[in-house]
Amino acid sequence: MSEPTYIHFDPQALLQDLTGSQTALVAVLRSFAGWRKAIEAELVAATEARDPARLGRATHTVRGTLSQLHADRLVGMATEIEKRCRHHDAGAVVVTRADIAPLISGLKAVTAEVTHYLATH
């Protein structure tokens, strides 16, 4: 049976990054769901607080961590939001819940694929 295709992250590239350690890969992916919950809560809280600095930090975290999972589309999204937060005018509301919605649904999609990978490997 051929390996299923994952479109939201790339487990093979991650495995290669981790110098081929399947044990390390599984340990990292097992932590992903908890990490996603925490970062999603922070993204929402920072957006609702209308705090661009805080939201910029949260999206920077998403950018760094998802680049490790080779979730390139989401890395691009997070980078865009981070840039908008960095170059905001003082007091201006630069990012809304609607702006972060695609990022949050993308994080959920990665989580679903990670869960599938763990269940089948």
Add this chain to the structure above:
Amino acid sequence: MTTKAESPSEFISTAKAARQLGLSLGAVQQMVESGALAAWKTAGGHRRIRQDSVDALLARSQDTVAHPRPQTETLRVMVVEDDTLLQQVYRETFKSWSLPLEVSLFEHGLDALLEVGRRAPELMIADLRMPGLDGFEMIRRLRENPHARQVAIVVVTALSNDEIAEAGGLPHDVTVYQKPVPFHELHGYMQALIAQRRRERDLPA
């Protein structure tokens, strides 16, 4: 941050705390936000920082003695990364290698600096954007410390080279990689450091 008003003589301004700690205003503000320094805000929104929390930080950083490097095979590696999942990535990957490593992980730049003063590693792998004392300032302070000049520094960051330059850049002797963490390169880097240590140890005095 506390909002309770206390005797003004117990508190100092952000600028004064920054001077005492030898840090930038921004770093001190972030340390207040992260809870590393105790403070409250005036009605006008100015931070007032507890002198005793600044004193405690100074005492911790001054209570540091440079220890001689151990004559063992083990390479001391310090990772400074605030993200929990990436900490796990480092921990699990290093554990899977057969290199003689002693790895310590720190979430904050200040904690890492204090540990360097207590016991310097051979290699520091650091993120740049971190709450509190960020990687830029941590590295600047590290390079100012004569006991830590020998520490090899590798930065692993999501920032692009342009963004690093925009933020003020890094010393020329710092190796910079973009995330994802380049473990193949780090493995080779560590092997080279271990080999160098062996050569130094085996040289006649």
